[in-house]
Amino acid sequence: MNLIYTAVLVASGAVVPFVRPLPSGGDALHDETELVRDAIAGQRSAQHALYVRHYDRVHTRIARLLGRSSEVDDVLQDTFVAAFRDLETLGDATRFGSWVCGIAVHQVHRRLRRRHLLSRLGFVRGPDEPTLHHAVDPKAGPETQLLVKQLDEAILLLAPRQRLAWILRYVEGCQLEEVAEHCKTSLSTTKRDLAHAEAHLNAWFDNGSKHAG
Amino acid sequence: MQVNDHSRVLDQLELPQPLAKVLTPDANASRQAHNWQRITQRIDGGAPGSRRMDWRLASVCLMATLVGTTALWFTQADPQNAMILAPVRPVGAAPVAQDVDPFVSSFEPAKGELRLVDGTEFKRLLVDDPLTSETRVTFEDASSITATAANTLVDALALTDRDVILRLAHGAIDVHVIKGGTRKWVIEAGELRVEVIGTRFSLSRSTTRVAVSVLEGVVLVRSPRLADGVERLTPGQHRELTIAASTSLEPGAEQLLQSADAARKAGNLPLAKQRLERLVSAFPTDALSGVAAFQRAVVMQQMGMPPGRLVGAFEAALRRARGHSLRQDCYWRLILALEASGNTEGARIQAQRALREYPDSRYAKEFQHRVRPVAPNPTSP
Numbered sequence: 001m002n003l004i005y006t007a008v009l010v011a012s013g014a015v016v017p018f019v020r021p022l023p024s025g026g027d028a029l030h031d032e033t034e035l036v037r038d039a040i041a042g043q044r045s046a047q048h049a050l051y052v053r054h055y056d057r058v059h060t061r062i063a064r065l066l067g068r069s070s071e072v073d074d075v076l077q078d079t080f081v082a083a084f085r086d087l088e089t090l091g092d093a094t095r096f097g098s099w100v101c102g103i104a105v106h107q108v109h110r111r112l113r114r115r116h117l118l119s120r121l122g123f124v125r126g127p128d129e130p131t132l133h134h135a136v137d138p139k140a141g142p143e144t145q146l147l148v149k150q151l152d153e154a155i156l157l158l159a160p161r162q163r164l165a166w167i168l169r170y171v172e173g174c175q176l177e178e179v180a181e182h183c184k185t186s187l188s189t190t191k192r193d194l195a196h197a198e199a200h201l202n203a204w205f206d207n208g209s210k211h212a213g
Numbered sequence: 214m215q216v217n218d219h220s221r222v223l224d225q226l227e228l229p230q231p232l233a234k235v236l237t238p239d240a241n242a243s244r245q246a247h248n249w250q251r252i253t254q255r256i257d258g259g260a261p262g263s264r265r266m267d268w269r270l271a272s273v274c275l276m277a278t279l280v281g282t283t284a285l286w287f288t289q290a291d292p293q294n295a296m297i298l299a300p301v302r303p304v305g306a307a308p309v310a311q312d313v314d315p316f317v318s319s320f321e322p323a324k325g326e327l328r329l330v331d332g333t334e335f336k337r338l339l340v341d342d343p344l345t346s347e348t349r350v351t352f353e354d355a356s357s358i359t360a361t362a363a364n365t366l367v368d369a370l371a372l373t374d375r376d377v378i379l380r381l382a383h384g385a386i387d388v389h390v391i392k393g394g395t396r397k398w399v400i401e402a403g404e405l406r407v408e409v410i411g412t413r414f415s416l417s418r419s420t421t422r423v424a425v426s427v428l429e430g431v432v433l434v435r436s437p438r439l440a441d442g443v444e445r446l447t448p449g450q451h452r453e454l455t456i457a458a459s460t461s462l463e464p465g466a467e468q469l470l471q472s473a474d475a476a477r478k479a480g481n482l483p484l485a486k487q488r489l490e491r492l493v494s495a496f497p498t499d500a501l502s503g504v505a506a507f508q509r510a511v512v513m514q515q516m517g518m519p520p521g522r523l524v525g526a527f528e529a530a531l532r533r534a535r536g537h538s539l540r541q542d543c544y545w546r547l548i549l550a551l552e553a554s555g556n557t558e559g560a561r562i563q564a565q566r567a568l569r570e571y572p573d574s575r576y577a578k579e580f581q582h583r584v585r586p587v588a589p590n591p592t593s594p
Contacts, residue, residue: 135236170220201222
């Protein structure tokens with residue numbers, strides 16, 4: 001009877017049921033620190049919570065950098081396995097997201113270098129898959145889709161490290177220091193890679209071939 | 214070294230919106246659980262990592278190749294017993310063996326009927342409007358079918374532990390069959406049948422044509438209208454069959470542009486030119502007609518047509534071009550064609566117009582060079 005009475009009060013708005021407030025930014029960071037600590041201790045639920053929390057970001061980053069979607073899942077699995085294996089080396093637990101993205105970039109770079117080697121040996125079939133065109137919003141106009149497709153053709157011609165640096169900087173919006181950290185290079189090397197990438201892309205478009213394909 | 218906050222390349226492309234706003238998030242929620250399962254297996258030591266699997270499979274492949282080559286040399290093996298997809302088989306014949314990609318990182322044996330990722334049975338994909346309907350179905354082995362056009366209908370004919378047989382009644386689909394599986398996929402599309410194992414390809418069917426384009430892997434296409442009834446397509450290849458019909462639906466502008474692009478890449482420049490001209494005449498107000506007109510002029514240039522004709526072609530492209538970036542390219546190519554035809558005054562006039570319209574163009578320096586009057590030589594009499 002008490003339960004029914006309570007339900008009636010709630011339904012009438014006389015009583016507002018207690019709702020756990022959403023965590024503020026500070027709570028989320030504290031939460032993440034706890035999750036990292038529990039994950040280091042081997043708690044599967046904590047590892048899963050971290051995985052779910054950062055899955056979208058890591059998956060999107062890998063897909064934007066790698067292109068060939070049949071390998072994205074492999075790289076994502078490699079990334080999280082490496083992250084949970086080396087989690088003790090993460091100094092600042094609040095930086096887990098950025099740190100795991102850095103592992104993902106490193107894994108992508110290894111894949112691109114290995115793909116380059118295998119293609120020279122004739123073991124890799126088919127061209128690299130566009131990295132950005134498949135992610136264009138279908139509602140974008142046909143000209144936008146064409147321009148991004150042509151941008152993809154130009155990007156695929158860049159060396160692996162230049163490609164990674166350019167996409168991280170100008171598509172993902174990473175700061176220079178973050179790009180250098182993810183690519184495991186010095187800041188000056190990253191700047192050089194970006195400048196070379198811009199120069200190559202400019203030269204590619206200046207040949208007028210972007211509209212001719 | 215100074216690095217800009219913005220990419221000059223992206224600035225010059227002049228996308229209607231920033232690139233970040235045009236791109237949608239890429240995460241595939243349906244794969245999240247599958248990936249977590251694999252991760253936990255590897256953490257617990259139950260499944261090998263992708264890297265170790267690559268080398269193991271590569272070694273097995275190498276051994277198999279050596280054994281197979283030796284056996285072939287000694288016994289002159291019957292091609293029908295070869296462990297590859299036979300290129301010539303009568304239409305409707307049962308498939309032979311399966312082609313396993315030795316560089317695939319995971320290999321999942323089929324178990325029972327193939328179901329969707331949520332465990333339900335797949336019967337049909339019907340998409341009226343891709344903007345308002347769910348366009349993709351994902352299977353439990355992560356293979357997927359995505360409708361890419363309005364009015365698309367795909368029926369399931371058979372889903373077993375060995376075969377997935379679907380029928381594309383009409384419309385267009387992108388198909389992604391995960392590598393490493395042991396099911397053979399067959400998509401019936403009227404005049405044409407597509408057989409695949411691990412691949413990505415696009416298939417479209419209308420009342421007037423059926424077309425398949427391969428992005429990844431190998432595809433077998435069967436049709437009584439093909440030579441020997443079958444053709445093997447590899448990435449980048451495209452096969453199209455037209456269907457005679459009394460009333461036909463015209464292919465859209467996008468399809469014409471794609472087919473022109475395919476013809477150009479196949480080296481058939483006259484066919485590419487013809488398709489681009491058809492696009493321009495059939496869709497004069499479409500946003501793609503400007504791009505098509507420009508591509509037509511470039512194809513004419515590649516065909517070695519005289520500069521006088523190229524001038525007319527690039528002028529026509531400039532009249533149709535709408536996008537800023539495209540118009541700048543049109544101006545530049547037109548100026549070069551005018552100069553090649555000996556019309557330097559015409560080139561100067563176009564350079565003036567281009568500078569007026571795009572004072573900050575990436576070709577600004579070249580335009581200014583042609584507009585600046587040549588200073589008289591002070592030493593000449």
